[in-house]
Amino acid sequence: MAKHDPKEPPPPYYSVDVHTQPPLKSYEEVVYGVGPGLTPPNQPRYIPQYPPPVVVHQVTQPGISPSGKRKRCCESNAQCYGGSGGALLLLALLALAIWLGVRYGTRLATAAILYNEDNDDRTEEPLPSFDTCPNNTVQCDGIVECQLGSDESNCVRFGEGYSLQVRTSEDGRFLPVCYEGWDEKYAKQTCTQLGFSNSFVTKAVKSKGQSIGLTLTSRSSSLIQGAVNVSSSCPSRETVSLQCENCGQQQSTSRIIGGSIAETGQWPWQLSLHYRGSHVCGAVLISPDFAVSAAHCFPSKALASSTRFWKVYAGVVSQDNLPEPYLVKKIFLNENYDSRTNDQDVALLRLKSPVVINEKIQPVCLPTSGQQFLPGYTCWTTGFGTTEAGSGTASKDLMEVSVKLIDTQVCNSPPVYGGAVTNNMICAGDLDGGKDSCQGDSGGPLVCQGDNRWHLVGITSWGAGCGEKNKPGVYTKVSSVLPWIYSKMQKVK
Structure with a gap:
């Protein structure tokens, strides 16, 4: 098996097909990095299955040469191959790629994106772009001034024991919120602010060490950072603990260490992400409305925009027994994702309807600030x-x-x-x-x-x-x- 050259960008785990649907029309696949004027890659590639489109749009793959430059299958936006000659060449390249995959096999796969131009289904909402803000923007003051709200979007987090920590323009640090005056309405407001539909549990906890905190002032602000002031101490030294989701619980706990088939309810946050009827990637449920996955599962913005072709299956332990799927409303790709190095490889999926939580389906807990799992764990x-x-x-x-x-x-x-x-x-x-x-x-x-x-x-x-x-x-x-x-x-x- 070919080894990874540390001088080259790391290979991503691209997806593979489980049950490829018969093509509705004739379609083409292009093995990127292999073609006229291009030398074969120094590592074999798998072909991820994104069935069954018609026209291939130009897409680049993560670079594989020491220089880190990407290779393209085409030099223009025109279709790469046409006519019988192109079809024969394409089949030859496809056969070569399959042979390489069977012969050498690695997790690295070619980003062969199959896209149906006749059904170019773009989401009505544009993909997120970088925010624009006035020059006098104040971070975390409870007033949204940037066009996309980035000035108020990173002002709340959870610490040890789900301690609610808020950053304000008054101080700039993440500080605990005092429990005095706190109630269920504040809890729901804060969780809703973060994108959750409700709050799960909130309670008072004794503050540890740090005496400074944030006291509640009014309900006039819809954002929690605009409803608190810095105080030298909290009454009774009690601060807020808030959990927005009942998460991270298993219904089945028996397991065999070393690789085995999972039981129903054992990993209830595991999702199967399908494109045009085939499993292409995994995803993880983090709330009834949201799931996270890898950005490299969506190698083009066009693919991420075509939400009608994506389906999410929850509570699944077998691809032969699929329930009704959940549809995807919007896909966010991390703007800082680097396809060459795979840095910040994360995507967020907003579902059209909330997942029904039961013994088979439950979100996983997101990590809290400062939480550590050390090497060897x-x-x-x-x-x-x-x-x-x-x-x-x-x-x-x-x-x-x-x-x-x-x-x-x-x-x-x-x-x-x-x-x-x-x-x-x-x-x-x-x-x-x-x-x-x-x-x-x-x-x-x-x-x-x-x-x-x-x-x-x-x-x-x-x-x-x-x-x-x-x-x-x-x-x-x-x-x-x-x-x-x-x-x-x-x-x-």
């Missing part, structure tokens, strides 16, 4: 991905495997990934090999248990091979992208 990753490198078909059953967190310094050492792991990533697996996620697992969860609840620590992102020695899985570190997640949830409530 045993966590779990799940997904419908392939069970062995080189396979072109994903598992029909939801698979689970226990993995240990790996120190980033170790993961960045020359024998492993040689500096390709950024501060926004976390490694997990076994350096001796054998336990790992694989293609089709992208966007799925890496969860760790703390305080009797399961927390989303990572989102399956990339890696070299599957279960190879010194090639563990690399995951998007959720704590690093949490402000971005909350900011998007807040904007679309």
Whole structure:
């Protein structure tokens, strides 16, 4: 199996097909990086299945050359191949790609985007862009001044024990909110501000160490940061603990360590993300209205805009027994996602209707500020991905495997990934090999248990091979992208 060159960008876990639907029309696939005037890639690629469109639009893949430059299949926006000659060449390239995948197999896949131009279904809402703000904008003063509200979108977080922490323009630090005067209405207001539909539980907790806090002043502001003032101390030294969702609970807890089929209710936040009738990636339920996945599951903005073709299945442990799907209203791609390095590989999905919570379906808990799971801690990753490198078909059953967190310094050492792991990533697996996620697992969860609840620590992102020695899985570190997640949830409530 080809190895990952540390000088090159890291390979992403691209998706694979489970049940490819018969094409409605004739369609073409293009293996990017292989074509007229382009040399074959120095690592084989899988072909992710996005069935069954008609016209191929120009899309680039993460760079694979030492220079990091991307290669394109076309030099213009015209269709790449036409006529019988193009079809024959295309078939030859496709056969070559399949042979390479079977022969060598790695988690790295070609971003072959199949897109139906005749049904170019764009979402009515434009994809998010960078915000514009007045020069005198004040952060966290409770007054929205920026066009997209970014000045007020990162002013609330949760600390240890779900301690509510708010940043105001008066101080600039995240400070605890005093419990005096707090009630259920404030709790719902704060959770709604963050994009949740309601609050789950709120209570008073004794403040630890820090005496300074934020006292409630009025209900005139719809944003909690505009309804508090800095105080030298909290009455009775009590502060607010707030949990917006009942999360991270399992209905089934029996499991076998080392990779096995998951039971119903065991990982109730695991979602299966389908495009045009096929599983292409995993996703993770974080509230009845929202799910997170990997940005690389949507290799083009056009693909992310075509929400009508995306469906989400919840409570699924077998692709042969799918319930009614949930439709996707909007897909947010992290503006800071770097497809060359896979840094900040995260996407947020807003569902058209809330998921019905039951014993099979429940959101996972998002990490709290300062929460730490140290190297060596045993966590779990799940997904419908392939069970062995080189396979072109994903598992029909939801698979689970226990993995240990790996120190980033170790993961960045020359024998492993040689500096390709950024501060926004976390490694997990076994350096001796054998336990790992694989293609089709992208966007799925890496969860760790703390305080009797399961927390989303990572989102399956990339890696070299599957279960190879010194090639563990690399995951998007959720704590690093949490402000971005909350900011998007807040904007679309």
